[in-house]
Amino acid sequence: MTETFDLAVIGSGPGGYRAAVLGALRGLDVAIIEGGDWGGCCLNRGCVPKKDWYHTARLVAAQRHFSGRGIQGSLHASMDRAWVHQEAVVDTVRRSYLDYMKHLKIAAIEGTARFIDAGTLEIAGRHADPRRISARHTIIATGATPFIPAPFETVEGKVLTSDMLFDTPPPDGKRVAVIGSGVVATEFAFIFSMLGKDVIWLSRSVALRRIPFSPQAMGALRTAFEEHGIDHRTGVHFESVDTSGDGVVLNLGGGEQVEADWICLGTGRIPNTEGLDPGAAGVRLDEEGFVKRNAYLQTDADNIYAIGDVAGPWMTANHALSDATIAVDNIITGNTRTQDPLQVPVVVYSAVEMARLGMDEDMAEDRELEPAVGFAAFETSPCALGQDDTAGFVRLVADMDTGALLGGEVIGGDAGELIHLLSLAPDRDTALNWIAKGVFNHPARAEEILNATETLAIKWGLGDTVFGKF
Template sequence: MSEHFDLAVIGSGPGGYRAAILGALRGLNVAIIEKADWGGCCLNRGCVPKKDWYHSAKLIAAQRHFAGRGIEGTLTASMDAAWEHQETVVATVQQSYVDYMKHLKISALQGAARFKDTHTLEITASDGSTQLIQARHSIIATGATAFVPEPFEAVDGKVLTSDMLFDSPPPKGKRVAVIGNGVVATEFAFIFAMLGKEVVWLSRSAALRKIPFSPQAMGALKTAFKEHGIEHRQGVGFESVDTAGDGVVITLKDGEKIQVDWVCLGTGRTPHTEGLGLEAVGVKLDRDGFVKRNDFLQTDAANIYAIGDVASPWMTANHALSDATVAVDNIISGNTRKQDGLQVPIVIYSAIEMARLGMDEDMAEDEELEPAVGFAAFETSPCALGQDDTAGFVRLIGDMDSGALLGGEIVGGEAGELIHLLSLAPDRETGLSWIAKGVFNHPARAEEVLNATETLASKWGLADQVFGFGQ
């Protein structure tokens, strides 16, 4: 006889795990199904190990200011040792995940899930045995897999996807080609260089071209890469890749041959829907292979929702986590909350931290709004000066008529932490007012968020809307 659950979650990445935890905390009887490693890509091969490496990279990068601070000595990094460190971190986090699910009495089922009908899932274990479960609602959170573009082919020890990079210790050799222009490539180019590799960064187009960072933000990134001696060659076409001999030879369209020890591909991801039996329940895919869903994150099957990379072109853990909250809210409330992916923070951990959410000026004008900009630089921040890290700024976009916070970006140290200040208000209409009425520590980088808000209000005549909220 099959078990019955209020909610079945397929996939244990950041979105799936949060959906299961939140569902249990809100009183649902939950099952979570994982066919591979608990924690999914983010924990085992993505955000968590990469952020571990990023912290090491920042420590190495900071030494350029040591002499001026009276600190003597030189730091060097070992990528092999860094790999072992992230393995320990991942194992620790994974165990805490599993323990917390047990504490909440979530049924953790190991195997590949497939829909038999809208309320029935078949789970096949690695030994071939199967079991059926019944679920009133299901959430598809199966994530995505690394995309390998032609003429590249994944080859152990030679051509690695970002997933493969964390499956085993990195290959030997100092000279590494990083391929791609997205978030992963932009981050790894910096991290690898700081961890002692000679980086050759190649891509067909400009870095981060699909993310609407301002020209000022991209200029800061370019300057930061130059300071660290990292060159990005863009507009490159790839003719062939030879892995037969020692190392790898990449032949470009113009005939140039580039010899490296190994290659890391940061060339995007494709949603993972294979084997789910979506056709059996009428769940459809869009033309790009993502699970189709409405603003409530509901698929064509009313009791089945989809979250994270399998359904969202944003493809960030932040969006998966936010999706999970929205989906569980809607399962419990009966679809009362719409998702706005634009309002979820995007963060780049590279030669300079970059974070943004919401609209830019062009998006605002497309919606017939009047954008107003507030700006504050870290170059005069007492906190940033004390850290020898004054690059970057806070840049906020408000609406000239209402004083609403339409969007913003933070570039510089701790941008990934500070960006949350722009997302805490209950709606964008009151976002700037919440910041203006906040109480801030001094000296702190967060003060520049307040300064940018106050500057915007004063410069554009929005004092009543920003400072008068709630009176």
């Protein structure tokens, strides 16, 4: 007999897991289907293990200031030992995920799902015969897979994607080439260097070119890389890759060669719909392979929604999590919420931590708005001074006519934690007023968000809007 659920979620990454949990908490009978490792890429090969390594990297980097603080000695990290540590963390989180889903009575089904029609899924189990389930609503959360550009091909122990890096312990060898200019390459160039590798960072384009960080933010990143002796070579043409010897030889054209013990590709990801057969459910893909959806995250099939990497180019766990919340809300309330991907935080964990959301000045002007900027640097923050970590700043962009918060960025220590303060207000129009009336701990880095808000209000004549009329 075919089982029937209120909601079927395909994929157990951050978006899929949150959709299943939130659906169950709100009273839906939920099934979640996973064809690989529970937790998806983020838990097993992405955010969680990478953040574990990043914490180690920051500890090593902080030793520059040890002597001034009266701390003697030096730190040396082992990538092999760091790999074992993240594996233990991932295993703990995975078991917690599964226990919580069991507690919520979510049906966790192992296997690969494909659509029979808009209301029916067939699941090919790894250890059982195929089964079918019926679902009143389905959320597609199948994520993405690494993009491997020519002339690269994966070779075990020599040419690795970031996914492969976390599947098995890292290869032997100290000299590592990091390829790419996106978030993953920008993070790994720093992390690998702090974990004891000699990093060669090569890419065709400049770092983070698709993320609208301000020139000031990119300048802070370059300065931080220079302080750690990490060089990024851009404009590189990759002609061929030779893996026949003990290591890897990159041929860059004109007779130039770069040798490394192994390569890590941070060259982006592509949406994963392999075996899903979305067409059988009336779900269409766009020309880049993403699942097409409307502002409510709904596909061409009214009862099917798509979230996260499989449906949008942002490719962050934060977007997947936000999408999941909106999709479940819309399933329950009948499409009452839309998604604005710009308002979801983007965070880069590298030589300097970087976080942003919303519009920059160029975007604001393109929408015929008048941008006003508020700024506060960490160089005078009592908290940052006490941590010997004064690089960075808070930078806010508001509409000069209305005082609405259009966007902002936090560059420096704990940026990934602080950026949430810009997303919690009920709406953009009252966000600055919400910050200005907040009560902040002292001394704390968060105070610089308050300082930037107050500076913006006075500088641009927005006192009544930000502070309220007296």
